[in-house]
Amino acid sequence: MKHFINLKDIPSKDLKKIIIDAKKRKHLRKKLNNLEIDKDAPLKGKLLIQMFEKSSLRTRLSFYLAIKQLGGSALTLRPDELHLSKGGESIEDTAKILSNFGNAFMLRTDSDEKLEEFKKFLSIPIINGLSPSAHPTQILSDIFTVEEIKKRSISKLNITWIGDVNNVLNSLIAASIKFSFKLNIGCPKNYYPNQKIMNYIKNNTNKIFIYNDPKKAVKAADVIFSDKVISLNDKVNKKKKLRDFKNFKISKNLMKLCPKAIFLHCLPRGTEVEENVFKSKQSKVWQQAINRVHVQKSILLYCLGKLR
Ligand code: CP
Ligand code: NVA
Numbered sequence: 001m002k003h004f005i006n007l008k009d010i011p012s013k014d015l016k017k018i019i020i021d022a023k024k025r026k027h028l029r030k031k032l033n034n035l036e037i038d039k040d041a042p043l044k045g046k047l048l049i050q051m052f053e054k055s056s057l058r059t060r061l062s063f064y065l066a067i068k069q070l071g072g073s074a075l076t077l078r079p080d081e082l083h084l085s086k087g088g089e090s091i092e093d094t095a096k097i098l099s100n101f102g103n104a105f106m107l108r109t110d111s112d113e114k115l116e117e118f119k120k121f122l123s124i125p126i127i128n129g130l131s132p133s134a135h136p137t138q139i140l141s142d143i144f145t146v147e148e149i150k151k152r153s154i155s156k157l158n159i160t161w162i163g164d165v166n167n168v169l170n171s172l173i174a175a176s177i178k179f180s181f182k183l184n185i186g187c188p189k190n191y192y193p194n195q196k197i198m199n200y201i202k203n204n205t206n207k208i209f210i211y212n213d214p215k216k217a218v219k220a221a222d223v224i225f226s227d228k229v230i231s232l233n234d235k236v237n238k239k240k241k242l243r244d245f246k247n248f249k250i251s252k253n254l255m256k257l258c259p260k261a262i263f264l265h266c267l268p269r270g271t272e273v274e275e276n277v278f279k280s281k282q283s284k285v286w287q288q289a290i291n292r293v294h295v296q297k298s299i300l301l302y303c304l305g306k307l308r
Helices: 012-028 058-069 091-101 112-121 136-150 167-179 195-204 238-244 252-256 285-303
Strands: 047-052 073-077 104-108 126-128 158-162 182-186 208-211 223-226 262-265
Touching: 012 136, 012 167, 012 285, 047 058, 047 091, 058 073, 058 104, 058 285, 091 112, 104 112, 112 126, 126 136, 126 285, 136 167, 136 223, 136 262, 136 285, 158 167, 167 182, 167 195, 262 285
Parallel strands: 047 073, 047 104, 104 126, 158 182, 158 223, 182 208, 223 262
Antiparallel strands: none
């Protein structure tokens, strides 16, 4: 059994194995987005319990399809219906019940500490479905999408992130280290990653570069990533933050500086990308979203010790 909380804590070879497995499984399926069970049904009889303390569309649907296609089933708990959310039951006791009833637990939460607390008391794997500090299932799936579209190892590509320094970027930074790819980050100077992340970068790689000029950051890019300037439950002065990022919009003119680049966005989107880029040929966001099903499947197999 393996947990899946942060990419930085998972060995590179395991992350690469997950991607390889997802490629094989996707290739073997005819219909990618239905509930038909894969022939080997490796998770037959297994129950994934998922809980979202914050909104979700893609993560919710992709985990549901993923466990179903593997032959198992999913149950989504509403936090407001649990005793836990009202202080009526501890994480320890909740975790014990989850472990006795289910086989894996996927949690989207506003608290990194809560993930760690659950991990302490669960005897089944926990998967981080987005937390304040990371969105690991998203980024692993995005690596899959990049390699699928570019038909090359991501280690040979130039990846650029333009936008907020947030959970998704943190996971992209960890991925750059684990998969050894070049990563340019473009964001306003006063939003640069904090010291802890800077130290993590400094101690692990010389392939990450930070610019406060988006034009410099997109130079020679094969992939441009972005995300909302305002994340879920972001406690900031929204108007000010949006103003601070106004020069970091993904515009047609910016994309012209990297004509071979594809555009990716985890979604949902805000105003950080112009409509004509989002709907352009360079944009691969729908393929990116559906691919999450395929990578979630291999993440589940990894967590449950069934990765081939
Ligand atoms: N990208 C992503 O995680 O989408 P949801 O918030 O809709 O799950
Ligand atoms: N950074 C965004 C990602 C949403 C999928 C957020 O945390 O809201």
